Amino acid sequence: MSQPTERNRLDEEASPYLRQHADNPVHWQPWGDEAFERAREHDVPVFVSIGYSSCHWCHVMAEESFEDEAVAEVLNERFVPIKVDREERPDVDSAFMTVSQLVTGGGGWPLSAWCTPEGEPFYVGTYFPPEPRRNQPGFRDLSERIADSWADPEQREEMKRRAEQWTTSARDELESVPDPDLAGDAEAPGTDLVDEAAAAAIRGYDDEYGGFGSGGAKFPMPGRIDLLLRTAARTGRDAALTAATGTLDGMARGGMYDQIGGGFHRYAVDRRWTVPHFEKMLYDNAELPLMYLDGYRLTGDPAYARIASETLGFLDRELRHEDGGFFSTLDARSAPPASRRGDASDNGGERADVEGAFYVWTPEEVDAALDEPAASLAKGRYGIRSGGNFERGTTVPTVAASVQELAEEYDLPTDEVREHLTAARVALFEARESRPRPARDEKVLASWNGRAISAFASAGGVLGERYAEIASEALTFCRDRLYDAESGELARRWLDGDVRGPGYLDDHAFLARGALDVYAATGDVGALGFALELAETIVAQFYDDEDATIYFTRDPEANAGDADALAGDSEARCAAGSEGQSPSGNRASPGDSRTQSGDDALFARPQEFTDRSTPSSLGVAAETLALLDGFRTDREFAEIAEAVVTTHADRIRASPLEHVSLVRAAELVETGGIEATIAADAVPDAWRETLGERYLPGALVAPRPPTESGLDAWLDRLGMDEAPPIWAGRDAVDGEATVYVCEGRTCSPPETDLDAALAWLAERQ
Numbered sequence: 001m002s003q004p005t006e007r008n009r010l011d012e013e014a015s016p017y018l019r020q021h022a023d024n025p026v027h028w029q030p031w032g033d034e035a036f037e038r039a040r041e042h043d044v045p046v047f048v049s050i051g052y053s054s055c056h057w058c059h060v061m062a063e064e065s066f067e068d069e070a071v072a073e074v075l076n077e078r079f080v081p082i083k084v085d086r087e088e089r090p091d092v093d094s095a096f097m098t099v100s101q102l103v104t105g106g107g108g109w110p111l112s113a114w115c116t117p118e119g120e121p122f123y124v125g126t127y128f129p130p131e132p133r134r135n136q137p138g139f140r141d142l143s144e145r146i147a148d149s150w151a152d153p154e155q156r157e158e159m160k161r162r163a164e165q166w167t168t169s170a171r172d173e174l175e176s177v178p179d180p181d182l183a184g185d186a187e188a189p190g191t192d193l194v195d196e197a198a199a200a201a202i203r204g205y206d207d208e209y210g211g212f213g214s215g216g217a218k219f220p221m222p223g224r225i226d227l228l229l230r231t232a233a234r235t236g237r238d239a240a241l242t243a244a245t246g247t248l249d250g251m252a253r254g255g256m257y258d259q260i261g262g263g264f265h266r267y268a269v270d271r272r273w274t275v276p277h278f279e280k281m282l283y284d285n286a287e288l289p290l291m292y293l294d295g296y297r298l299t300g301d302p303a304y305a306r307i308a309s310e311t312l313g314f315l316d317r318e319l320r321h322e323d324g325g326f327f328s329t330l331d332a333r334s335a336p337p338a339s340r341r342g343d344a345s346d347n348g349g350e351r352a353d354v355e356g357a358f359y360v361w362t363p364e365e366v367d368a369a370l371d372e373p374a375a376s377l378a379k380g381r382y383g384i385r386s387g388g389n390f391e392r393g394t395t396v397p398t399v400a401a402s403v404q405e406l407a408e409e410y411d412l413p414t415d416e417v418r419e420h421l422t423a424a425r426v427a428l429f430e431a432r433e434s435r436p437r438p439a440r441d442e443k444v445l446a447s448w449n450g451r452a453i454s455a456f457a458s459a460g461g462v463l464g465e466r467y468a469e470i471a472s473e474a475l476t477f478c479r480d481r482l483y484d485a486e487s488g489e490l491a492r493r494w495l496d497g498d499v500r501g502p503g504y505l506d507d508h509a510f511l512a513r514g515a516l517d518v519y520a521a522t523g524d525v526g527a528l529g530f531a532l533e534l535a536e537t538i539v540a541q542f543y544d545d546e547d548a549t550i551y552f553t554r555d556p557e558a559n560a561g562d563a564d565a566l567a568g569d570s571e572a573r574c575a576a577g578s579e580g581q582s583p584s585g586n587r588a589s590p591g592d593s594r595t596q597s598g599d600d601a602l603f604a605r606p607q608e609f610t611d612r613s614t615p616s617s618l619g620v621a622a623e624t625l626a627l628l629d630g631f632r633t634d635r636e637f638a639e640i641a642e643a644v645v646t647t648h649a650d651r652i653r654a655s656p657l658e659h660v661s662l663v664r665a666a667e668l669v670e671t672g673g674i675e676a677t678i679a680a681d682a683v684p685d686a687w688r689e690t691l692g693e694r695y696l697p698g699a700l701v702a703p704r705p706p707t708e709s710g711l712d713a714w715l716d717r718l719g720m721d722e723a724p725p726i727w728a729g730r731d732a733v734d735g736e737a738t739v740y741v742c743e744g745r746t747c748s749p750p751e752t753d754l755d756a757a758l759a760w761l762a763e764r765q
Helices: 016-020 034-041 054-066 070-078 089-105 139-151 153-174 191-202 222-235 238-253 282-299 302-318 362-370 374-382 403-410 414-432 447-461 465-482 507-521 525-542 561-566 571-577 615-630 635-646 649-652 661-672 685-693 709-717 752-765
Strands: 046-051 079-085 111-115 123-125 494-495 497-499 674-679 698-706 739-741
Touching: 016 079, 034 046, 034 079, 034 674, 034 709, 046 089, 054 070, 054 139, 054 302, 070 139, 079 238, 089 123, 089 153, 111 685, 123 153, 191 238, 191 661, 222 238, 222 282, 222 661, 238 302, 282 302, 282 447, 282 674, 302 447, 302 465, 362 374, 362 414, 362 661, 374 403, 374 414, 374 674, 403 414, 414 674, 447 465, 447 507, 447 561, 465 494, 465 507, 507 698, 525 615, 525 635, 525 709, 615 661, 615 698, 635 649, 649 661, 685 752, 698 709, 739 752
Parallel strands: 046 079, 674 698
Antiparallel strands: 046 111, 111 123, 494 497, 674 739
16 A cells, blocks of 8 residues: 655754654654645645653653554655644644634643645544553554545545534634624723632632642743733732632642752642643743733742842843843653662663652651751751652652751751752752753744743843843844844744744744833834834734734735745745855755745634643733833824724633733723833933832833934934934933923833832822
């Protein structure tokens, strides 16, 4: 029997996830028109498997099924098998995940879908075991049954009808906009939705352990924490502050937080935050420091600033390219240290990678790294005991005992206990560094880097100027390697010189917001100019004026003329700005760079409404456009932001807690937010510290030169004919640093005393 595909083609891909499967006997193909053409040519279905490099169950399914020759024979002979890295193709992931959620009520990774040769799924699921288990079919048996059904003309027609129904439903969900004839009188939602969403979060709050929901896994939900902090600050509502700080405390005490090295794992599998899924994602470790910094600003609790500092320190240490950009993930799995390789081993003391091996401890391992009393104090502090709380008798460290409790138990002064614990943590970290490390996915994604840039920029005023410098360096990295200034094209990702694109809405929106935050933190007008350029691309290529919404993918009709530049090896794109540099240089050379093709096979043009593990790109785009509108004179950005939240007003009102970013955007559209224009050669250090320490959610700091002549030079750099509203007429007074604070589109008089301006603001709130 001839096979639709001749070989596994993933060795031609740069994605670490795809390359993990390049040695599988399955003849995996990358997503693209060629794979679907093969399916049509051979009249076979397509099997699509979506995952990412640090996904634990993706590894499990690969080992159980995709490395099995018998499974490979079925997939190779009777399907065209396609592998998708969800981090590189979030549009494909969104479309198929929506089908899964509509059909099964859930989703996750690995995501498994059997499709027609046109790319329309007719059977979906997530992980399938190799043999039937707990009412789940075995993967090979299921694939054979699907292939047999496809070969039967009557059953095939039923499969096609099902695929058409499912994709129609998914398309309706993903492309949903109100009928323009019925939406003419719609009004934008307002600030009341913040309180409604916060009230819903409070109702779902676990008042025993923190977080949301009282059973099963616990996920970090930074958007909910943000709304609770905003509500607590505005209303003084104790329940909102309790839910926010209780969640911050629960995550920081538990095993989801890396107590030894800092940084957060993906989520906890239990209600108490004890045992995590151990992968570390860039986006979690960007979003959560923002919340801990705000928790510190609102409460003054230094523990929150410490968690933010340690988490950003982890990113700087372990996920940062030497030139500034941030890598994507650390795997959940690694080889066990030598001290654990002998137990339950079938291969001379060696054992395959296991989840959490790098992070967990046994009492004996602590004793080997520390002297007394530090060893006993550390075991008590982190709950490390015989039997453990995880697999094979190991322990995930948590904060199991307070310093005061340990001082009383060991009859030691509290200061001495702290000193021992500080030294112990350093020693445990150093001992852990000798273990086999988890693999690192070194993709530099524009979107996730945008969130990390925002986090470091926000930290600058609290933790020190170096954090803002790191944000600026990461922005420069992304601009140099992922952006072509001549064409205005932003690519999705960079990986050791290989560029994959074009970028999606989250890439443009998150990076634009990061660039705006760098400008606010440093006064770098070049960063502001980059933010404005990205925002203009959002309007030109993602915004649909007729539908009054911003889609996740570019307008295919508007970009039809650019197809040659956005497909194949993208030689035109690279030649325009690369200067033929090596992979270690600023840009990939033409031979190293490719952009994705095959978008025609995707059955829907998605919108990203809800906040999931990352914020809604639609909400961030609308909010960022509203913030940047002050730097324009035509109000186009503000009008688009208002149109977007108005278009989706009914959706947002129906479930504000699921649409946190859109709720924030709607609030900004209604109120205008808080702005602080500072006219000075450089923002005084004391002012930066004051603004960094003050809880002013969503506030925009807008530095400008002190004089009109200095401002004219900025306007020339930005290509502006006149000063935008946020700068116009706001010179320094008598040569001193001067601040103009605005709230609700009403502004204070110019002040050379920042405290006086902030007092004016406090009186209005």
